Amino acid sequence: MDNVNMTGLDSNTEQLILKAARSVFTNKGFDGARMQEIADVAGINKALLHYYFRSKDKLFEAIFKEVLNTVFPKIIAVLMSPLTLFEKIEKVSYNYIEMLKQNPDLAIFVFHEISRNPERLVGNFKNVGADFKIIQTQITKEAEAGIIIPIKAEHLIANLISLCVFPFIARPVLMGMSGMNKDEYDRFIEERKQIIPHTLITAIKK
Amino acid sequence: MDNVNMTGLDSNTEQLILKAARSVFTNKGFDGARMQEIADVAGINKALLHYYFRSKDKLFEAIFKEVLNTVFPKIIAVLMSPLTLFEKIEKVSYNYIEMLKQNPDLAIFVFHEISRNPERLVGNFKNVGADFKIIQTQITKEAEAGIIIPIKAEHLIANLISLCVFPFIARPVLMGMSGMNKDEYDRFIEERKQIIPHTLITAIKK
DNA sequence: ATATGATTTAACCAACTGGTCAAAGATATA
DNA sequence: TATATCTTTGACCAGTTGGTTAAATCATAT
Numbered sequence: 001m002d003n004v005n006m007t008g009l010d011s012n013t014e015q016l017i018l019k020a021a022r023s024v025f026t027n028k029g030f031d032g033a034r035m036q037e038i039a040d041v042a043g044i045n046k047a048l049l050h051y052y053f054r055s056k057d058k059l060f061e062a063i064f065k066e067v068l069n070t071v072f073p074k075i076i077a078v079l080m081s082p083l084t085l086f087e088k089i090e091k092v093s094y095n096y097i098e099m100l101k102q103n104p105d106l107a108i109f110v111f112h113e114i115s116r117n118p119e120r121l122v123g124n125f126k127n128v129g130a131d132f133k134i135i136q137t138q139i140t141k142e143a144e145a146g147i148i149i150p151i152k153a154e155h156l157i158a159n160l161i162s163l164c165v166f167p168f169i170a171r172p173v174l175m176g177m178s179g180m181n182k183d184e185y186d187r188f189i190e191e192r193k194q195i196i197p198h199t200l201i202t203a204i205k206k
Numbered sequence: 207m208d209n210v211n212m213t214g215l216d217s218n219t220e221q222l223i224l225k226a227a228r229s230v231f232t233n234k235g236f237d238g239a240r241m242q243e244i245a246d247v248a249g250i251n252k253a254l255l256h257y258y259f260r261s262k263d264k265l266f267e268a269i270f271k272e273v274l275n276t277v278f279p280k281i282i283a284v285l286m287s288p289l290t291l292f293e294k295i296e297k298v299s300y301n302y303i304e305m306l307k308q309n310p311d312l313a314i315f316v317f318h319e320i321s322r323n324p325e326r327l328v329g330n331f332k333n334v335g336a337d338f339k340i341i342q343t344q345i346t347k348e349a350e351a352g353i354i355i356p357i358k359a360e361h362l363i364a365n366l367i368s369l370c371v372f373p374f375i376a377r378p379v380l381m382g383m384s385g386m387n388k389d390e391y392d393r394f395i396e397e398r399k400q401i402i403p404h405t406l407i408t409a410i411k412k
Numbered sequence: 413a414t415a416t417g418a419t420t421t422a423a424c425c426a427a428c429t430g431g432t433c434a435a436a437g438a439t440a441t442a
Numbered sequence: 443t444a445t446a447t448c449t450t451t452g453a454c455c456a457g458t459t460g461g462t463t464a465a466a467t468c469a470t471a472t
Contacts, residue, residue: 118378166368172324
């Protein structure tokens with residue numbers, strides 16, 4: 001069992017633990033995750049988990065922050081940028097799907113967290129600068145300019161996020177129901193980069 | 207602690223258990239649920255759970271079937287009926303949202319199950335008669351008739367389901383981010399009965 | 413009244429869980 | 443080489459969990 005890394009640089013025990021913990025937590029959720037399994041995946045003794053991170057909660061917290069900070073800032077930055085609404089919809093669809101393609105488990109992870117500790121999620125979003133009012137102002141402005149028909153920011157954002165995230169959460173069911181294989185599903189996901197912006201933009205374009 | 211029902215009819219111990227189990231399982235998921243908590247909620251001794259249902263798994267299975275059979279047949283029936291695509295989109299949006307309004311926890315429950323046992327879900331859906339090919343045939347026909355632009359059935363169904371379900375799963379986050387109170391959120395959900403069909407139909411209408 | 417079967421309970425158990433700890437290995441420093 | 447510090451380990455612990463069981467209670471028919 002050689003978990004030692006050849007370069008001897010970044011892959012120390014702590015990194016090993018974080019990687020294992022991320023895999024187990026995102027796949028099983030907090031309740032379903034076992035410290036022993038994380039230790040096994042990392043190839044180390046269970047006590048080491050508590051040596052580096054005091055407790056299961058603290059270890060989870062570390063993963064949680066890591067995940068949220070690699071995931072959401074980019075998307076929120078786009079939403080809060082001075083692009084047009086249409087451009088924002090296109091960019092978020094592309095970035096969000098691309099990111100989820102590389103980390104397919106993150107969607108389930110975040111949804112697990114919604115039912116376990118939604119307040120922390122909200123706090124984290126607000127911390128990164130997410131604010132519905134900015135989008136609402138932009139919608140009002142573009143509606144007055146005759147570009148779009150008015151819509152509540154909550155609806156637009158809910159539509160955008162749900163259309164991007166859902167296929168990653170429901171993947172097993174969608175694959176099972178449609179008979180798609182892995183390649184076909186990847187193509188399906190890729191197509192959504194076009195379909196989602198088309199759907200949302202067509203619906204609000206004047 | 208009077209759990210006895212006055213009518214003396216349907217609310218026997220078994221019903222009491224099912225009701226409690228449904229509440230606990232849907233809110234906490236299988237891993238997060240505790241048999242003791244279910245017993246407490248039902249106001250009975252924990253051993254009675256095992257008297258009526260052999261194990262936690264069996265009890266969960268009972269809830270799972272009950273939930274799926276009260277929830278999905280109606281929506282799938284609409285999708286498989288001889289209505290037009292636009293009518294189906296409108297009816298499913300309305301029925302699905304209305305059903306989730308009355309059972310807001312079901313969305314989270316089903317999503318928990320997707321990561322725990324997706325095969326069972328797929329099997330159940332197929333059992334109820336869900337079939338993507340029927341929708342695909344209809345799409346092709348209506349596209350050839352010049353009513354809509356062609357789209358994969360997988361995309362259309364994924365769009366429809368995700369737009370309906372997402373606000374119920376992400377409710378705490380959406381409320382926290384937007385500052386909506388409970389009444390405002392109910393209104394928000396109600397509005398989606400119009401917005402979802404509008405969004406999806408506008409996007410595929412020729 | 414009482415025998416009989418179904419229901420309910422308190423007490424208990426083995427397995428598992430997160431977490432601790434003392435001791436053993438490493439590693440660097442002197 | 444001796445020593446001090448950091449890392450890693452196996453053994454262990456207390457609390458929790460799903461599940462069992464023998465006895466008590468209740469209902470019902472005779």
